[in-house]
Amino acid sequence: MVELKGPNASASNNLAKEILSTLAKYDIQIGQIVSITSDNGANMIKTTKLLSQYCTNEDDIEMSEVDNNNMYIRNIDSFQKSIDVRLGEIQICRCAAHTAQVCALDITKNADIRKYLLQCRNMTKYVRKPSNGYREIFEFKKLPLPQLDCPTRWGSTYHMVERLNKAKDILSHIASEKKVNER
Known part of the structure; x- marks a missing residue:
């Protein structure tokens, strides 16, 4: 050892x-x-x-x-x-x-599923950026920050999608507030 x-x-x-x-x-x-x-x-x-x-x-x-x-x-x-x-x-x-x-x-060979997973990956990368304030929101709501998945890390894609899904309401609310503020 x-x-x-x-x-x-x-x-x-x-x-x-x-x-x-x-x-x-x-x-x-x-x-x-x-x-x-x-x-x-x-x-x-x-x-x-x-x-x-x-x-x-x-x-x-x-x-x-x-x-x-x-x-x-x-x-x-x-x-x-x-x-x-x-x-x-x-x-x-x-x-x-x-x-x-x-x-x-193997399921990632399906174009729709691959597209969905890539959207989840992009959202995870965006949420994890320290500059946009999402980290603080996740901390305030006591939600785990999604981790970027890796093809060789067992279950990492599932955990990434699961954490995004748990934060779906917060992410949707923030997105709708941004649209209102942009008008």
Whole structure:
């Protein structure tokens, strides 16, 4: 067990270095690793890619953060295609809960549902901006601020939509007040 502390401690580059260091400590070669069981987090997928590339001496390819909708959709599509993949010599075994998430994400292939989820994501991003005053309203009403979802975080889309739904009356009221003030 290795405790990782500090900013970016769980970044893929740091995880790969720690894994290589631990393997070296026990005189285990990277080529002896057959499989890694992962939680499907982007950092673990990237770490496994880095380790596999280390085996094959390929160049490091950086993954972007999932912050815009186009990247989010590409990540969902790639996540759904990668239940059990071989990268170099190391096989990634996906966690069963995250595999179930892939099944749940299948519904996002429906254009209407995808459009709705993207609207929810955009609303969540807007509500979370400190500059527009929504945070204070949520705090005053004792409502949890919606969290932006992530395709590899189990249940995150459900929780995002659920929190927006709980705040639906407040968000509708604020929207109608803005329309009245704009007139």
